[in-house]
Amino acid sequence: MIRDITLGQYFPGTSVLHNMDPRAKILLMIVYVVTLFVAETVAAYAFLIVTTLLIIAASRISLKFYLRGLKPLLFIMIFTAVLNMLYSQGEPIFEFWVFSISWDGIFRALFMVIRIMLMVLSMSVLTYTTSPLLLTGGLERLLSPLTYLKVPVHDFAMMMNIALRFIPTLLEETEKIMNAQKARGADFESGSLIRRAKAMIPILIPLFVSAFRRAEELAVAMECRCYESDAKNRTRYVEYRFALRDYLAAACCIAALAAVILLNNLVLLGSVGL
Amino acid sequence: MKNVILKAEHLTQIYGEGTPFQRTAVNDISFELYENEFVGVIGHTGSGKSTLIQMLNGLMKPTSGTVSFRGEDIWAKKYNRRLLRANVGLVFQYPEYQLFEETVEKDIAFGPRNMDLSEDEIHARVKEAMELTGLNDSFRSKSPFDLSGGQKRRVAIAGILAMRPRVLILDEPTAGLDPKGCNEILANIRAYREEEGATVVLVSHSMEDIAANAQRIMVLEGGHLKMLDDTRAVFARGDELTAMGLNVPQITRVFLSLAKRGHADLGSVLSPEEAITALNRLTGGAK
Numbered sequence: 001m002i003r004d005i006t007l008g009q010y011f012p013g014t015s016v017l018h019n020m021d022p023r024a025k026i027l028l029m030i031v032y033v034v035t036l037f038v039a040e041t042v043a044a045y046a047f048l049i050v051t052t053l054l055i056i057a058a059s060r061i062s063l064k065f066y067l068r069g070l071k072p073l074l075f076i077m078i079f080t081a082v083l084n085m086l087y088s089q090g091e092p093i094f095e096f097w098v099f100s101i102s103w104d105g106i107f108r109a110l111f112m113v114i115r116i117m118l119m120v121l122s123m124s125v126l127t128y129t130t131s132p133l134l135l136t137g138g139l140e141r142l143l144s145p146l147t148y149l150k151v152p153v154h155d156f157a158m159m160m161n162i163a164l165r166f167i168p169t170l171l172e173e174t175e176k177i178m179n180a181q182k183a184r185g186a187d188f189e190s191g192s193l194i195r196r197a198k199a200m201i202p203i204l205i206p207l208f209v210s211a212f213r214r215a216e217e218l219a220v221a222m223e224c225r226c227y228e229s230d231a232k233n234r235t236r237y238v239e240y241r242f243a244l245r246d247y248l249a250a251a252c253c254i255a256a257l258a259a260v261i262l263l264n265n266l267v268l269l270g271s272v273g274l
Numbered sequence: 275m276k277n278v279i280l281k282a283e284h285l286t287q288i289y290g291e292g293t294p295f296q297r298t299a300v301n302d303i304s305f306e307l308y309e310n311e312f313v314g315v316i317g318h319t320g321s322g323k324s325t326l327i328q329m330l331n332g333l334m335k336p337t338s339g340t341v342s343f344r345g346e347d348i349w350a351k352k353y354n355r356r357l358l359r360a361n362v363g364l365v366f367q368y369p370e371y372q373l374f375e376e377t378v379e380k381d382i383a384f385g386p387r388n389m390d391l392s393e394d395e396i397h398a399r400v401k402e403a404m405e406l407t408g409l410n411d412s413f414r415s416k417s418p419f420d421l422s423g424g425q426k427r428r429v430a431i432a433g434i435l436a437m438r439p440r441v442l443i444l445d446e447p448t449a450g451l452d453p454k455g456c457n458e459i460l461a462n463i464r465a466y467r468e469e470e471g472a473t474v475v476l477v478s479h480s481m482e483d484i485a486a487n488a489q490r491i492m493v494l495e496g497g498h499l500k501m502l503d504d505t506r507a508v509f510a511r512g513d514e515l516t517a518m519g520l521n522v523p524q525i526t527r528v529f530l531s532l533a534k535r536g537h538a539d540l541g542s543v544l545s546p547e548e549a550i551t552a553l554n555r556l557t558g559g560a561k
Contacts, residue, residue, distance in 0.1 A: 179333050180371075181384075183364040184384055202372075
């Protein structure tokens, strides 16, 4: 039941996208999301739907998993669509009470939903193809210039790494403790809200105790290996290097941005011509 | 004497059914447990022991197959599974990590309190469970977090004993304890079985502990029930156990290889005491 929550999902694989430099992936994802927001016309959107599907195909992960990731956002998408539909100008085609719906509104809503979907899908590509370790590693490297402004980038990255590492462990632990208390007759499912909140105490206390114990053990283990957060000239086990595929990916991404701008203006020119 | 208390029929548990990660943890296991018997469960890590015992007290619903306690299907509609968990007490591995109350007394009372017993009854049960696990009155108001590892373990076991289960299942209750702590816990379990006439199921990696306590042994491998027989009969099949990555008690191993070298008349032996008797018999009692 708890295990069904998939946090920081990552699907191991060997596709080109999996092998890309995490820094390149993060940067290009940002460029791609900007591109999504630049798009204004039907042609540009159609183009971006195709490119997004191509990127998903390149990740060699089943589309099923991507669509599953969209499910939790269904509510937000419907909400945005309805809001966009109702609050828009243009020739009304349908009216009731204070609301009016126009073709303009319907298109706007449709674009909005497609935009959100594409955005979530492209961000999913990043998290699905990059292990959490590489992701934080890449972020740390990208943000490292901030260390000159005395921002403890490394510490934040390490904290995030440890947190990500322990999420599955703590989930497993929670399940174990829940079962152990259930074996002692604990009841988490019935009773009033207050009763149920009280029923959480036998889970939370052992969970906190064990989390602190783990934290202490980890701290000792790290100190045993002479870990210092402000160590100078720390070398890395994995050195990130941009490879040909990263440059190619960057070229594709910029080409997509250029194409979208072009498609926006093409239709604009066309309408001016009319 | 041989009354069936718990019965498992064709128990199967499949994890992640329908996903690429599908795994059959327990595969078509059937057996009966009798009243007041002591059964040992052995098997390699990942052989399905933990999954199996969680199905016996209704914590986990089997993918297929049934469990019945005193003839009643525990997954029948309206069956009170909370009450079942008091009747089939399960002590998890490292049970001390489940302690949470301010005092030892309150923690042990958690189980009985969930059974909606009267305060007097709860008090009596806590007292009895503490006596059974060798915790004297000075522990009553101590915080369970201030105790030593072995003491914590005993408090956790007392928490289950206080529910007075008719079947007591323990998942490696002696793991990580020193020899003295191990022996004390095993003695507590034996004492509980004798006093209450309860059935005990002991999961352990220590063949010596199993040989010294169990009347019957269940051997699991890869989710299958490979053997279920009297302790002596199971340990007589030392070669098969070794092939499964399991073992037999050291002294039994010595006598099994003696038997192979032509001393079959020594018979099978489960403990050093039995070994002495057998050797004395061979030498006609001469020292």
